[in-house]
Amino acid sequence: MNDFMQDKIWQILYEKAKSVINERKISPLMEVGSVGAAILTDKGNIYTGICIDTACGMGMCAERNAIANMLTNGENKIIKVAAVMPDGSSGTPCGVCREFMMQLGEGSEDIEILLSLEPLKTIRLKEQLPDWWGKNHE
Ligand SMILES: [Zn+2]
Incomplete structure (x- = not known):
């Protein structure tokens, strides 16, 4: 990732997440697309x-759903989520x-999560899930 992308990455992730929002009712029992997410992997x-x-x-x-997309494409390490x-x-x-x-x-505990774009606020997953039960399952 170049410096420009590094500076703009939260904006880019926000825009990518927003770009897939397309709320629609596709059957009487199913509605999709009201929320969009974008994840950045360690491979960029x-x-x-x-x-x-x-x-x-x-x-x-x-x-x-974004994570499933990542896994489908052979990756498994998230750096940032919006x-x-x-x-x-x-x-x-x-x-x-x-x-x-x-x-x-x-x-995974260091995954950074977007809380607010302006002003920019983020939080680490470990702060949102303290004392995680699965630590001893290495
Ligand atoms: Zn959820």
Whole structure:
């Protein structure tokens, strides 16, 4: 990643996450695309995902959808995560997404999460999931 991208990475992730938002009802029981997420990997690639809301709790948050996209493409190490809500604000990961990211393994505790673009505020996953239960499962 060059210096320009390093300086602008949160803006880039925010815009990528926002760009996949496309809220639509695709059946009486399924609505998708109200939230968008973008993740930056250690290889400098960005993967996106949208939320999938269903009946019976089968849906998936945008963050986990982006992670599935990353895994599908052969990567597994996240550096940064941004999610954008329907109103344009930054979304912080739910408990399931925090746990999902933590289970990706070594270095996951240092994943940086966007809380606010302006002013820029971020938080590390370990701060959102202190005293994580899985530490002894190396
Ligand atoms: Zn979630």
